[in-house]
Amino acid sequence: xxxxxxxxxxxxxPVCHSNRLLPATxxxxxxxxxxxxxDACFTQKRSKNPRGAEGHDPPNPTSSxxxxxxxxxxxxxxxxxxxxxxxxxxxxxxxxxxxxxxxEEGMRVPASVLDGCGESFVAADEKREKASTHFFxxxxxxxxxxxxxxxxxxxxxxxxxxxxxxxxxxIQQLTQHIPDDMRVGLLYDIGCQLERSWRxxxxxxxxxxxxxxxxxxxxxxxxxQWPCQVVYHPRKRQGFxxxxxxxxERLWSALKPLIGPLRVSGYHQRLFVLxxxxxxxxxxxxxxxxxxxxxxxxYIGGDIVVQVGGSGGDSDQAGAQWQSKHxxxxxxSKIIELEKLVGALHDxxxxxxxxxxxxxxxxxxxxxxxxxxxxLGVTGRAxxxxxxxxxxxxxxxxxxxxxxxIRDRLRQRKFELxxxxxxxxxxxxxxxxMQRHQSNVVNRHYFD
Numbered sequence: 030x031x032x033x034x035x036x037x038x039x040x041x042x043p044v045c046h047s048n049r050l051l052p053a054t055x056x057x058x059x060x061x062x063x064x065x066x067x068d069a070c071f072t073q074k075r076s077k078n079p080r081g082a083e084g085h086d087p088p089n090p091t092s093s094x095x096x097x098x099x100x101x102x103x104x105x106x107x108x109x110x111x112x113x114x115x116x117x118x119x120x121x122x123x124x125x126x127x128x129x130x131x132x133e134e135g136m137r138v139p140a141s142v143l144d145g146c147g148e149s150f151v152a153a154d155e156k157r158e159k160a161s162t163h164f165f166x167x168x169x170x171x172x173x174x175x176x177x178x179x180x181x182x183x184x185x186x187x188x189x190x191x192x193x194x195x196x197x198x199x200i201q202q203l204t205q206h207i208p209d210d211m212r213v214g215l216l217y218d219i220g221c222q223l224e225r226s227w228r229x230x231x232x233x234x235x236x237x238x239x240x241x242x243x244x245x246x247x248x249x250x251x252x253x254q255w256p257c258q259v260v261y262h263p264r265k266r267q268g269f270x271x272x273x274x275x276x277x278e279r280l281w282s283a284l285k286p287l288i289g290p291l292r293v294s295g296y297h298q299r300l301f302v303l304x305x306x307x308x309x310x311x312x313x314x315x316x317x318x319x320x321x322x323x324x325x326x327x328y329i330g331g332d333i334v335v336q337v338g339g340s341g342g343d344s345d346q347a348g349a350q351w352q353s354k355h356x357x358x359x360x361x362s363k364i365i366e367l368e369k370l371v372g373a374l375h376d377x378x379x380x381x382x383x384x385x386x387x388x389x390x391x392x393x394x395x396x397x398x399x400x401x402x403x404x405l406g407v408t409g410r411a412x413x414x415x416x417x418x419x420x421x422x423x424x425x426x427x428x429x430x431x432x433x434x435i436r437d438r439l440r441q442r443k444f445e446l447x448x449x450x451x452x453x454x455x456x457x458x459x460x461x462x463m464q465r466h467q468s469n470v471v472n473r474h475y476f477d
Contacts, residue, residue: 076165
């Protein structure tokens with residue numbers, strides 16, 4: 030099989046294959062078997078030689094992660110043929126009006142949302158020139174990586190834009206080397222646009238399409254429309270876990286020191302150097318994950334404890350660790366509940382203090398009111414009783430309060446405007462002084 034062949038050659042990554050070793054009882058917990066990501070880089074370019082002097086540039090005799098250029102060209106022709114057929118099929122279909130939105134066949138996002146995503150991303154515009162073909166023979170790279178940042182294949186791009194046939198060539202290469210029942214989670218900056226084109230133009234058979242689950246790389250997901258984020262964000266899609274889809278960005282960062290030397294290298298020299306660097310990065314990645322990966326892989330789901338590989342350990346030990354973990358989780362939840370209860374009691378105490386203060390203020394007001402009432406004479410008490418039911422007096426007092434408040438607001442507004450005008454006059458005055466100074470300097474030099 031492909032996995033064994035790649036591992037024997039020192040390529041691929043063994044952790045990706047662990048899902049295939051899990052028993053059938055775990056299918057309900059995962060919707061994909063492997064996760065890969067695709068992205069393009071237009072900084073890894075190769076300049077054209079204006080004089081045609083290629084020099085000594087022998088072909089690479091070793092195995093390469095680059096897909097042959099002939100395969101890429103065949104995919105480009107296949108994509109153009111599928112698109113022309115799709116346009117012919119579309120002429121006989123009644124299209125809705127511009128005001129009527131629709132959901133295309135197989136998609137879960139309206140067409141208007143997909144159109145908005147396509148307009149907001151440069152990668153979705155195949156006609157957008159990212160690298161001039163007039164000055165560069167090779168315009169960039171496109172990579173297919175597993176979720177552990179291991180390079181599976183690379184494509185050497187020669188077009189000015191990020192065309193879909195490069196990504197489709199990588200996908201075709203992947204499908205030719207994996208089992209027919211393996212489900213793939215694909216992360217791409219414009220995964221929604223790729224799925225839309227795949228379903229619309231039928232680049233591959235439906236049996237292959239049904240095995241692919243599309244998602245958008247985490248850092249690019251926030252540039253998409255909100256409905257698109259809800260459907261394609263990897264955190265909201267089952268089976269993608271914590272995969273971010275930014276492994277290609279980390280690869281481009283690791284290859285950044287080669288941008289300058291490879292810009293003026295030969296065609297085969299460039300591919301050879303990139304192959305060596307990719308193999309070095311894969312070997313370094315394998316060594317790093319070897320320190321973190323356990324020798325025994327256990328799958329624990331509910332009461333299921335299954336040993337799937339490695340040596341050492343037993344199910345009793347794993348069960349004890351599982352129970353210990355659950356016991357610690359229960360203790361933590363109880364502590365959190367007790368902390369909330371203590372906080373609630375503290376709030377009750379603070380409420381009681383506030384209530385006591387309010388009651389004290391209320392009693393003080395009642396005492397002040399009693400003293401003032403007692404200070405009135407017989408005539409004053411009679412006048413108070415008469416005025417208490419006078420509607421005209423109430424309206425007049427309310428109007429007076431509103432008038433006073435409006436006057437205070439206008440005064441405050443006036444002070445704010447005065448500060449703004451003062452700052453503006455200072456700015457204009459400084460500008461005028463500077464103009465006068467410049468004119469005086471010019472006149473002085475002129476007359477001298």
